Amino acid sequence: MPKTVLSDMKTHMEKTVAVLKAEFQKVRTGRASTAILDSVKMDYYGNPTPISQIATLAIPEPRMITITPWEAKQISVIEKAIFNANIGLTPSNDGKSIRLSLPPLTEERRREIVKDLKKMAEDNRVALRNIRRDAIDRLKKLEKDKSITEDELKKYEKEVQDNTKSFEIKIDEAMTNKEKEVMEV
Template sequence: MQSVLDDGKKRMSGAFTALENDFSKLRTGRASTSLVDDVTVEYYGTPTPLNQIASVSIPDSRTITIQPWDKGAFSAIDKALLKSDLGLTPVNDGKLIRISIPPLTEERRKELVKVARKYTEEARVAIRNVRRDLNEQLKKLQKDKDITEDDQRRGQDDVQKLTDDTVKRCDDALAAKEKEIMEL
């Protein structure tokens, strides 16, 4: 029974980690290196992650700077940034590529909050699916006479508590992200 609970903890925390990862890619009013993590550059004919051919840094809260290690990569990085769905325009001065993060409009903020809520709901669904799987495993253990009916009920209570805790962590993360998005 303990192995069922341990498996559930691991899977539920995986759903929460995925939610945090989704949140890190949401563009708020602040610059973050995670905004360009998914940008792939066509470098000498090979699709290469941006962070493998350049150093990405945040000099201030509204700017991302990209400094390629190879001078020949400037145009490829420019093209990749323009093709990406970031909606940001890079400025290339020959030494650095700067991306200015414009302040978000009220309408865009509300859209981002909706997206954050959608991500959170997907995480909740994943967590509830894990709960259903765990409860089915406990019922099977009880049916196979590996655990008693009381153990099964206790296990289901533990699974429910684990589910509630993980959903609360997701809701707390959503509240924090909403606050960050709506901040001017």
């Protein structure tokens, strides 16, 4: 029974770290990334569809994304979806493809982005601590129900704490890497 508590906790913590890393990928840095467009959905024959499913996304230059739709008539719809998504990029259309130029980030904007990244990381650390608290509460309930002894409870609590620390380190590493990427000129 305590093993299921620990495995559930690990699973939740892994998901928390994975979500943070996915959120970090969406954050705009000095370099182009197609992840910026992941949240942009467009109307494709009545269905909200991600751009990546109806067009080829490419990064020909470090600060440019090109979108080449598989159906030429979808260019205006894609362009409209990008405008409406408020991602801070203005599409330029050449009739066959759409180009998104990413302007260089100012030092001030980079610092704002880092501040936002730190807030995201802290929110995820709080989520980890909540997961830890829930796991410890479940273990204490097992001890109260006499399913485990007090010594076992202490051992499992230490294991929970060690796991929490290791996942916090993963969050810190992800934060440090993303901060370096953002501050890189």
